[in-house]
Amino acid sequence: MLPAECSRRLVAELRDALDSCAELQRQLEQSLRVSRRLLRAWEPAETPAPEPTPGPEINEEAPSSACPPSPQDLKELELLTQALEKAVRVRKGLSKAGEGVKAHSLKSGSTSPATRASAPPSTSHCAGSCAPGTKPPRGIRHPWVPAKDLPGRRLLLVGDGAHMGKGAGANKPEAGLRDQQIIPQAAPPVPEAFTLKDKGALLRLPEAFRKAASRNARLWAQLSSMQTGDSVDAAAATAKTQFLQKMQTAAGQPGSRLSSAEVGRLQKACSLLRLRMREELTADPKDWTQEYRSLLTLEGLQALVGQCLHRLQELRSAVVEQPQGPWPEGPPRAASPCGGGADPMWSPQLLLYSSTEELQTLAALRLRVAMLDQQVHLEKVLMAELLPLLSEQEPLGRPWLALCRAAHCLLCEGGQRFLTVLRDEPADRLSPP
Amino acid sequence: MGRRRRRQPDPADAARALPEAIAALSRTLPAAPSPEIFRRAKFDRPEAAPALWRLLFHVLSPLSADSASVSFTLVDGPPELASPIAEAQVRWVKSVLHSQGYPRLALVQLQDDGSQGGRELLLALAWLLARGPLPERLLTQSHVRLGDEMPVCECEALASPGPPAPRVEAEGSVDIRHLQWLMGKLQLRWRNLMAGQQEQCALLGKIHSYTRGCHSDRSLGHLSVTETELLRDPEGGRQLLQRLETENARLEAALEWRHRELVFWRWMDTVLDTCPLEASPPTFLPRIPEPGAGAAGLPVRELQALQEELQALQEELRKAVEARRAAWQAAVGGHGPEWRAARRALQVAVAQDLAALQWAWEQGKGQARPHGPRRLVRTEARVPGRLGLWATEATEALRAREACLEAMLHQLQGQCRQELARLVGVRPGLIWVPPPAR
Numbered sequence: 001m002l003p004a005e006c007s008r009r010l011v012a013e014l015r016d017a018l019d020s021c022a023e024l025q026r027q028l029e030q031s032l033r034v035s036r037r038l039l040r041a042w043e044p045a046e047t048p049a050p051e052p053t054p055g056p057e058i059n060e061e062a063p064s065s066a067c068p069p070s071p072q073d074l075k076e077l078e079l080l081t082q083a084l085e086k087a088v089r090v091r092k093g094l095s096k097a098g099e100g101v102k103a104h105s106l107k108s109g110s111t112s113p114a115t116r117a118s119a120p121p122s123t124s125h126c127a128g129s130c131a132p133g134t135k136p137p138r139g140i141r142h143p144w145v146p147a148k149d150l151p152g153r154r155l156l157l158v159g160d161g162a163h164m165g166k167g168a169g170a171n172k173p174e175a176g177l178r179d180q181q182i183i184p185q186a187a188p189p190v191p192e193a194f195t196l197k198d199k200g201a202l203l204r205l206p207e208a209f210r211k212a213a214s215r216n217a218r219l220w221a222q223l224s225s226m227q228t229g230d231s232v233d234a235a236a237a238t239a240k241t242q243f244l245q246k247m248q249t250a251a252g253q254p255g256s257r258l259s260s261a262e263v264g265r266l267q268k269a270c271s272l273l274r275l276r277m278r279e280e281l282t283a284d285p286k287d288w289t290q291e292y293r294s295l296l297t298l299e300g301l302q303a304l305v306g307q308c309l310h311r312l313q314e315l316r317s318a319v320v321e322q323p324q325g326p327w328p329e330g331p332p333r334a335a336s337p338c339g340g341g342a343d344p345m346w347s348p349q350l351l352l353y354s355s356t357e358e359l360q361t362l363a364a365l366r367l368r369v370a371m372l373d374q375q376v377h378l379e380k381v382l383m384a385e386l387l388p389l390l391s392e393q394e395p396l397g398r399p400w401l402a403l404c405r406a407a408h409c410l411l412c413e414g415g416q417r418f419l420t421v422l423r424d425e426p427a428d429r430l431s432p433p
Numbered sequence: 434m435g436r437r438r439r440r441q442p443d444p445a446d447a448a449r450a451l452p453e454a455i456a457a458l459s460r461t462l463p464a465a466p467s468p469e470i471f472r473r474a475k476f477d478r479p480e481a482a483p484a485l486w487r488l489l490f491h492v493l494s495p496l497s498a499d500s501a502s503v504s505f506t507l508v509d510g511p512p513e514l515a516s517p518i519a520e521a522q523v524r525w526v527k528s529v530l531h532s533q534g535y536p537r538l539a540l541v542q543l544q545d546d547g548s549q550g551g552r553e554l555l556l557a558l559a560w561l562l563a564r565g566p567l568p569e570r571l572l573t574q575s576h577v578r579l580g581d582e583m584p585v586c587e588c589e590a591l592a593s594p595g596p597p598a599p600r601v602e603a604e605g606s607v608d609i610r611h612l613q614w615l616m617g618k619l620q621l622r623w624r625n626l627m628a629g630q631q632e633q634c635a636l637l638g639k640i641h642s643y644t645r646g647c648h649s650d651r652s653l654g655h656l657s658v659t660e661t662e663l664l665r666d667p668e669g670g671r672q673l674l675q676r677l678e679t680e681n682a683r684l685e686a687a688l689e690w691r692h693r694e695l696v697f698w699r700w701m702d703t704v705l706d707t708c709p710l711e712a713s714p715p716t717f718l719p720r721i722p723e724p725g726a727g728a729a730g731l732p733v734r735e736l737q738a739l740q741e742e743l744q745a746l747q748e749e750l751r752k753a754v755e756a757r758r759a760a761w762q763a764a765v766g767g768h769g770p771e772w773r774a775a776r777r778a779l780q781v782a783v784a785q786d787l788a789a790l791q792w793a794w795e796q797g798k799g800q801a802r803p804h805g806p807r808r809l810v811r812t813e814a815r816v817p818g819r820l821g822l823w824a825t826e827a828t829e830a831l832r833a834r835e836a837c838l839e840a841m842l843h844q845l846q847g848q849c850r851q852e853l854a855r856l857v858g859v860r861p862g863l864i865w866v867p868p869p870a871r
Contacts, residue, residue, distance in 0.1 A: 014612065250536075270743055289779065302751060309744065344566045349822070356634060366583075367627055410616065419867045
């Protein structure tokens with residue numbers, strides 16, 4: 001067993017790592033859900049039609065612009081529909097010969113030539129169509145498709161007059177039952193459910209959205225160009241500097257404060273230097289000029305590292321000297337390897353890829369780098385905790401051996417493989433440890 | 434009768450300029466109180482303080498990595514009427530300001546219940562505004578992303594874990610096998626992440642190629658998931674549009690603020706003048722510096738870690754240089770006078786190289802390209818004239834970093850191996866059989 005303090009620290013570190021992964025996983029799963037849903041067939045109620053520009057007419061069921069029916073009404077409708085379907089079945093059975101090309105079918109599985117990618121039951125269809133909102137203000141129009149030739153014409157789809165224009169011309173906007181409720185019925189030219197694969201190229205973004213997006217881009221561009229000063233800006237900049245100075249002198253405290261920017265610079269220096277060293281050490285010099293150049297570079301890097309260390313020492317001694325004030329304890333700040341945080345101003349930047357493999361390689365590499373980063377951090381933490389522990393424990397007994405073996409696994413093999421310990425005893429028995 | 438009106442600059446204009454500037458500021462910042470509150474704050478009126486504490490909290494938290502740990506009460510409705518700010522939040526604001534280097538002590542002396550200090554808070558806000566482009570930064574942070582974004586810089590793919598789940602504190606001693614188990618769990622999670630990520634990329638690729646030609650913006654060419662989703666789900670689309678329009682309003686306010694801010698700074702000078710001068714070095718006993726804190730919020734731990742890294746780097750370089758220098762000395766000889774000239778040329782070239790490297794971190798912007806998430810765009814390969822980063826280039830950069838990290842990990846593991854070998858070497862009579870090499 002590990003001592004309590006050590007355990008707590010290590011468990012906390014590992015749990016932090018697990019939590020970070022879990023958060024990433026959560027975000028990923030959300031994106032996956034959305035993407036998968038987009039690639040499936042879209043619910044008919046949500047199927048978009050192209051804006052009043054060319055494109056094949058998509059006859060679909062339409063949501064009602066009336067108020068949504070109550071659940072009880074839906075149930076009644078369901079019953080009515082079933083009764084109708086039964087009637088049709090009976091009729092069909094009776095007059096099979098004379099039916100001919102009565103292809104218009106009800107939702108129940110009759111032999112309809114129309115392909116139906118998805119045939120949701122009428123009630124849910126109804127519910128789905130009752131999306132809130134009246135005529136959608138975007139290019140999503142849902143034409144009513146009145147029922148055609150329902151036997152007996154007892155029930156007809158009643159459409160909103162405004163919607164009537166669209167849709168198959170042959171449909172009869174019969175007055176029939178002027179019912180405020182939706183009576184979704186057979187959609188004889190049964191609409192194919194919308195899939196991105198087949199009809200994705202027909203989509204168009206709505207007008208309002210396009211306007212807002214372009215205005216957004218324009219405003220950002222204006223804001224960015226303001227950074228490069230004009231006269232108004234220069235005056236404001238001077239005023240700000242003066243204000244800051246005044247604040248500083250009005251305060252009682254000595255002005256010299258370490259900027260964390262300095263530390264950020266040093267951290268960045270460290271990572272750049274390390275990267276460069278890695279490049280030099282792995283390069284393969286082909287001739288003596290390259291060898292010499294490599295040698296000079298390494299020596300130069302060494303000098304730079306020395307400079308950085310010197311500067312760091314200076315900073316640290318300055319930190320120790322200053323008295324701590326009555327400020328509340330602040331949270332530790334995470335160091336950002338990018339050196340200074342994000343750009344203050346957003347600007348549209350693109351990442352261009354030409355094949356899915358390219359994208360997958362990039363994404364996988366990103367994750368791998370993040371994982372390695374985490375592993376290096378954990379390795380350092382484990383080393384700091386476990387190695388002292390092992391060297392402290394004197395009784396080299398069984399538990400210590402087990403600890404050693406486990407530590408070796410964690411520290412040297414990334415927790416993946418174990419070594420074996422064999423006791424090298426001569427034939428005659430030794431006393432157990 | 435009346436005097437003849439002379440054409441003078443209307444004093445009413447000048448009087449209007451300040452409220453308009455403050456109004457613009459109030460419209461662009463999140464959760465900002467009305468301009469009236471600002472005016473009252475100058476005179477240190479009590480009703481100004483809670484609103485300004487809240488404003489500072491909302492302004493500082495998006496930009497701070499650990500804001501999630503301080504519980505957030507969402508502000509609905511006019512900020513003045515929202516629930517009073519919590520003590521924890523007040524303390525948090527104080528500590529963040531301190532870590533950024535706020536010079537005035539009067540701030541920390543304000544009571545934690547957030548009832549006083551309107552003027553001091555106004556000064557703090559002005560201080561933040563003077564130091565950098567604060568409204569722009571906030572807007573960038575909350576920018577409505579319309580595309581499928583992927584960050585490609587070296588920034589951590591792992592953000593801070595978010596609000597930590599209420600976790601039962603580790604009871605104390607654990608067996609090392611528990612640690613091994615946690616490690617295994619971690620590896621499994623990574624594997625799942627990688628698999629999921631691959632799938633997501635495949636789906637994105639499909640969506641992008643199916644919607645090719647749909648976008649009104651020719652340079653993008655296809656729709657993103659967000660845009661396609663708004664077509665599928667009109668309600669979600671409405672909300673997106675609303676957020677976009679809110680952002681547009683804030684952007685316009687920010688532009689207006691930039692035009693008008695001069696008069697605000699003049700006013701702030703007067704505010705500062707009404708403050709009593711702070712006493713020279715306050716008479717308090719300096720606290721013993723705790724291991725976690727340092728001046729200007731530089732954790733000593735951070736500096737220590739950096740020092741260790743630099744020292745490790747130095748050590749590795751020293752060994753490499755020694756080895757190569759020795760090899761070079763042995764090999765050199767038999768090089769004629771042209772060697773001297775060549776050597777000088779090489780020295781100059783290397784010096785320039787290293788100077789460029791040093792410049793990269795000395796300057797504020799070390800990156801050749803601004804970093805941050807980028808919008809994914811699927812396009813034909815190598816069409817000239819496309820402005821943007823190519824995935825292949827980004828991959829190259831990441832590979833270098835990957836190699837670097839792998840080397841670091843192996844080096845650390847090697848160190849451990851040596852150390853453990855030393856420890857167990859003490860005990861004879863045991864054979865350590867390492868696992869088979871991969």
